[in-house]
Amino acid sequence: MADKVNAAFTSDDQWTPVSPKLVTARRITLCLVYLLVIGGIVAVYAFSTAPSWVTVALVVAALVVFVWLWWLIGRRVRSFGYSERGDDLLVTSGIMFRRLVIVPYGRMQLVDVKAGPIDRWLGVTTVQLHTAAATTDASIPGLVPDVAADLRDRLARRGEQRSAGL
Amino acid sequence: MSDLNGPPTPEPPQSNVGDDFGLGFQLPGSGTVDDRGRRRVHPITPLVHGASMVPVGLFLVVILGFGSGAAFGLAGVAVFVLGLVVLPVVVAAWSYLVWRNLWYWFDDDGDFRVDSGVITKQERRVQLSRLQSVDVAQPLIARLFSMAELTVEVAGSQESKLKLQFLSLDDARALRATILARAAGLRHDTSEAPEDAIAKVAPRDLAVSLLLRSSTAFLLLFSVLVLAISFLTGGWGGLFVALFTGGIPILIVVSEFIRYFNFTVSDSPDGLRLRFGLAKTEARTVPPGRVQAIEYVEPFLWRRRNWVRVRVNIAGMGGQDRQGNKEETLLIPVATMADAHAIVGRVFPDVDVDALEWHLAPDRSRRRSFIQWSRLAVAWDANVFAARRGRVTRRLSVIPHARTQSVRVTQGPWERPLDLASVHVDTTPGPVSVSALHLDAAFAARVAREQTERALQARSVDRSIRWAAGETPPDAAT
Numbered sequence: 001m002a003d004k005v006n007a008a009f010t011s012d013d014q015w016t017p018v019s020p021k022l023v024t025a026r027r028i029t030l031c032l033v034y035l036l037v038i039g040g041i042v043a044v045y046a047f048s049t050a051p052s053w054v055t056v057a058l059v060v061a062a063l064v065v066f067v068w069l070w071w072l073i074g075r076r077v078r079s080f081g082y083s084e085r086g087d088d089l090l091v092t093s094g095i096m097f098r099r100l101v102i103v104p105y106g107r108m109q110l111v112d113v114k115a116g117p118i119d120r121w122l123g124v125t126t127v128q129l130h131t132a133a134a135t136t137d138a139s140i141p142g143l144v145p146d147v148a149a150d151l152r153d154r155l156a157r158r159g160e161q162r163s164a165g166l
Numbered sequence: 167m168s169d170l171n172g173p174p175t176p177e178p179p180q181s182n183v184g185d186d187f188g189l190g191f192q193l194p195g196s197g198t199v200d201d202r203g204r205r206r207v208h209p210i211t212p213l214v215h216g217a218s219m220v221p222v223g224l225f226l227v228v229i230l231g232f233g234s235g236a237a238f239g240l241a242g243v244a245v246f247v248l249g250l251v252v253l254p255v256v257v258a259a260w261s262y263l264v265w266r267n268l269w270y271w272f273d274d275d276g277d278f279r280v281d282s283g284v285i286t287k288q289e290r291r292v293q294l295s296r297l298q299s300v301d302v303a304q305p306l307i308a309r310l311f312s313m314a315e316l317t318v319e320v321a322g323s324q325e326s327k328l329k330l331q332f333l334s335l336d337d338a339r340a341l342r343a344t345i346l347a348r349a350a351g352l353r354h355d356t357s358e359a360p361e362d363a364i365a366k367v368a369p370r371d372l373a374v375s376l377l378l379r380s381s382t383a384f385l386l387l388f389s390v391l392v393l394a395i396s397f398l399t400g401g402w403g404g405l406f407v408a409l410f411t412g413g414i415p416i417l418i419v420v421s422e423f424i425r426y427f428n429f430t431v432s433d434s435p436d437g438l439r440l441r442f443g444l445a446k447t448e449a450r451t452v453p454p455g456r457v458q459a460i461e462y463v464e465p466f467l468w469r470r471r472n473w474v475r476v477r478v479n480i481a482g483m484g485g486q487d488r489q490g491n492k493e494e495t496l497l498i499p500v501a502t503m504a505d506a507h508a509i510v511g512r513v514f515p516d517v518d519v520d521a522l523e524w525h526l527a528p529d530r531s532r533r534r535s536f537i538q539w540s541r542l543a544v545a546w547d548a549n550v551f552a553a554r555r556g557r558v559t560r561r562l563s564v565i566p567h568a569r570t571q572s573v574r575v576t577q578g579p580w581e582r583p584l585d586l587a588s589v590h591v592d593t594t595p596g597p598v599s600v601s602a603l604h605l606d607a608a609f610a611a612r613v614a615r616e617q618t619e620r621a622l623q624a625r626s627v628d629r630s631i632r633w634a635a636g637e638t639p640p641d642a643a644t
Contacts, residue, residue: 009575094577097576097577099574099576100576101572102574102614102618104570106625135592136574
């Protein structure tokens with residue numbers, strides 16, 4: 001069954017995975033978010049009159065979610081992949097909500113390369129493609145900066161060659 | 167360039183500016199064309215602007231005067247004069263300065279130019295190759311003077327809307343025709359495109375259709391139920407609830423009725439011409455080359471009458487304009503299926519929705535969508551991709567292959583164990599989304615990949631952008 005489902009999202013195309021450094025970047029972000037969560041739980045413990053089992057329940061719940069997210073980030077990053085075909089770019093990702101986006105080069109309006117502070121520190125960048133449709137959700141995170149720049153230039157060049165009107 | 171529309175007439179119709187009162191003399195400055203061929207808007211514009219302030223003034227008088235009890239005596243007179251005389255006169259005076267400095271013309275490159283500004287001068291050049299739409303509207307006060315405003319919209323830029331206030335209705339229509347004809351690559355001296363009415367919505371049909379929309383009908387029924395319960399139990403708190411659940415849909419019905427009153431769709435060489443409105447008459451042109459996708463919407467209570475509403479996505483007209491008004495995305499608010507097909511046939515000429523061969527979602531999709539599953543289906547032919555969904559309100563969306571932006575396959579946690587997946591064909595922002603939901607996963611993957619190939623092929627032969635000029639590149643300057 002699982003193989004059959006996968007068939008919808010993979011193919012014989014050559015899939016390029018993204019850099020595993022993205023796992024580290026996302027886990028750091030998760031830890032930063034959890035600082036806030038810890039702060040919230042401490043506040044509940046210190047300032048509220050709720051019985052102590054509430055605090056215990058909160059801590060346990062937060063821990064379970066943390067472990068689950070930690071594990072999920074690893075799987076999610078491994079699920080990212082892109083494939084440059086003759087006339088279009090394929091991007092796939094997702095564990096719970098899976099998606100496969102097919103963007104024809106001729107439809108690309110602009111290609112963004114961006115990186116947040118944590119991403120920059122670890123040396124990963126995101127390449128995002130825009131078409132005239134707002135629903136085109138084609139971003140490839142976790143690329144090494146050199147690879148990202150090359151990809152952007154390649155995509156832009158192909159987009160120019162095949163550019164079509166609306 | 168070949169002669170597309172008979173022998174050229176020498177000049178666009180001469181402005182009748184100035185003789186609006188039919189007295190046989192021209193107002194100073196009227197119909198002015200200066201040595202560079204620049205034109206002014208109608209000289210009674212300041213008067214119209216001044217008159218537009220009278221209702222505002224009246225409102226101020228009522229609020230300030232009567233509200234504070236100073237309706238009588240010296241203060242009352244002061245407020246009265248301020249609101250009804252000074253305010254309109256000041257606005258009219260300012261408007262006169264604006265009028266003096268406002269010029270419009272076509273320059274040597276064939277672009278539409280507008281110079282304006284009293285204190286800060288502004289020179290705008292409207293690239294007609296990027297023209298989105300030209301609309302003639304008649305605001306209530308302007309209508310009393312038989313004046314009209316012209317709105318020119320261009321794709322892309324932030325300040326992409328340009329308003330000319332005010333021109334006589336005939337002048338506005340002639341200018342509109344000239345701009346559209348130039349933009350479509352025709353010769354600019356063709357007279358205003360003739361119109362053939364395709365469909366007209368009777369006021370009664372419009373009112374009935376608005377009342378019978380699923381959400382409206384449900385909310386009204388719910389309000390009646392709430393009222394009945396509160397009447398029977400004596401719990402009058404229900405009245406408050408009914409005020410909202412009943413009042414809001416009634417407000418929506420009334421406002422849409424005023425907005426879409428006398429909705430007329432006619433056929434012209436520029437595209438589909440839409441006219442509508444009770445308080446403010448609006449005219450819009452939908453150039454077929456700009457339509458990206460369409461959707462038939464069939465609410466449950468409309469089905470007995472065989473009614474349908476048609477919505478469109480138009481490139482660059484997705485969400486809201488700069489004033490935050492909702493952009494018009496209706497092709498017709500209500501029509502019989504046959505009329506709707508006729509209208510859609512004008513926009514997408516090679517489409518026959520009834521002849522499409524539908525591929526249904528598998529039976530197991532009922533475990534994901536237990537109401538609409540039996541309607542879910544996808545279809546395609548040589549020209550278009552279509553998807554339908556919805557059982558209570560039926561929706562059928564159609565997108566030409568050449569308008570495909572990107573293609574997505576998605577699979578949520580509920581679809582996965584059932585081996586289902588959905589295919590989405592992305593289009594420009596707008597009310598229409600083309601989604602074939604809950605298909606067999608392997609089939610969905612095949613459809614998506616084939617769709618990109620169909621789109622690629624269709625794009626390479628598509629020529630509908632400059633749809634009026636055929637294969638000749640437009641030569642607007644001649």
